[in-house]
Amino acid sequence: MNKPASNKVLRIVHDDYSDGDRADTLLPRLGCELVTVCPMHGDELPSVDGEFDAAIVYGGVQSVNSEDPYVRREIDWIGRWVSIDKPFLGLCLGGQMLASALGAPVSRHPEGLEEWGFYEVHPTELGRSFMDDTMCVYAAHNEGFELPQGAELLLRGDSFPQQAFRYGNNIYGLQFHPECTPAMMQLWLDLGRDDLGKPGTHEPARQLSDSLRYDKAMGEWFEAFLAKWIRD
Numbered sequence: 759m760n761k762p763a764s765n766k767v768l769r770i771v772h773d774d775y776s777d778g779d780r781a782d783t784l785l786p787r788l789g790c791e792l793v794t795v796c797p798m799h800g801d802e803l804p805s806v807d808g809e810f811d812a813a814i815v816y817g818g819v820q821s822v823n824s825e826d827p828y829v830r831r832e833i834d835w836i837g838r839w840v841s842i843d844k845p846f847l848g849l850c851l852g853g854q855m856l857a858s859a860l861g862a863p864v865s866r867h868p869e870g871l872e873e874w875g876f877y878e879v880h881p882t883e884l885g886r887s888f889m890d891d892t893m894c895v896y897a898a899h900n901e902g903f904e905l906p907q908g909a910e911l912l913l914r915g916d917s918f919p920q921q922a923f924r925y926g927n928n929i930y931g932l933q934f935h936p937e938c939t940p941a942m943m944q945l946w947l948d949l950g951r952d953d954l955g956k957p958g959t960h961e962p963a964r965q966l967s968d969s970l971r972y973d974k975a976m977g978e979w980f981e982a983f984l985a986k987w988i989r990d
Contacts, residue, residue: 767988768810769794770803770832772818772851775945779937781814781847784981788988797828806838812845812988815852817935821901822854822864833859845928847987850899853922853931857903860925864903867958871917873897874953875960876968879921879934885912888922889979894972895921897934898946900956917958928990936980940969 767790769782776782777794785792793810795801798820804810815836820829837859840846848856854864876894889912902918905911906925913922913932921933938946947954947962954962 765789766791766793766809766811768804768813770813770815770852771796772798772816772820775942775949776816778939779816779942780939780977780980781937781984784984785988788985790988797832800828803832803835806835806842806844810844812847813839814847815849815855816937817850817852817898820851822851822858823901840925840929843926843929845987845990846930848931849937850897850933850935853933854899854901854903856925856929856931857906857920857923860906860909862904862906862909864901866901867917869957871958872900872953872956873915873917873934873958874899874950874956875965876972877915877917877934879913879915881913882911884910885922888912888924888983893975893979894968895934895936895976896938896943896969896973898938898950899933902933903931928987930987936976936983939977940973943969943973 767785769792771794795803797803833855836855858864877897878892879895880892881889903920905920905923909923909925911920911923915921918933923931943965947965
C-alpha cells in the first residue's frame with residue numbers, strides 16, 4: 759500500500775477497551791503512526807497545530823452533556839482542531855462531541871429509544887459517494903446529534919435520523935461503530951449487560967446472529983473509507 763499523505767494520527771479514547779479496533783489495525787498498515795491519549799485518565803491533549811496530521815475520537819459511556827471538566831475540555835479542543843480543517847473522524851461519542859463543538863444539540867430520543875445492535879443506515883443523495891447503498895451497521899448509544907449548521911448529512915437512520923455527516927473537506931461525525939470488531943462487540947455485551955433490554959436495543963443472541971450476517975460488509979466499507987480518509 760502507498761504511504762498516506764497524513765502519517766501521524768492521534769487516537770482519543772474514553773475507556774480501556776478500544777485497542778484492537780479496525781482503525782487501530784488498519785492505519786499502521788497504511789503507514790500511519792498512532793498515538794493514543796485518554797483524557798478520562800488525565801492525559802493532556804496536544805496542540806491542534808502541532809505534530810499530528812489527523813485525529814480519531816472514539817466512543818464511550820460518557821455524555822456530551824456531562825459537566826465533567828475533561829469532557830468539556832475535549833469538546834473545546836475538537837472545536838479548535840476542526841477550525842483549521844484538519845482530518846477528523848468522530849465515532850459515536852466522538853461524532854456527538856464534534857456536533858456539539860459545532861453548535862448542534864445532542865440529546866436523548868424523544869420516545870426514550872436507544873440503539874444497541876445492527877441497524878440500517880441509508881445514504882442521502884450527497885452521501886452516495888460515502889456509502890453507495892443501505893447497510894446494517896453496529897450502534898451502541900442512548901443519545902443522538904442534530905446536524906450542525908454548514909454540515910452535509912450523509913446517512914439517515916430510522917430511530918436516530920442523523921447517522922453521519924461531513925463538515926469541511928475531511929471532517930466526519932458518525933453515530934455508529936464501524937471500528938467495532940466481533941471480539942469487541944462480545945466484550946461490550948459482557949460489560950454492559952445492565953443496559954440490555956432497553957427500548958430499541960437488541961438482545962445478545964440477535965446481536966451475535968446479526969454480526970455473522972453484517973459485520974463483514976461493514977468492516978470492508980470502513981476499511982475502504984479509512985484508506986480514502988487518511989489519503990485525502
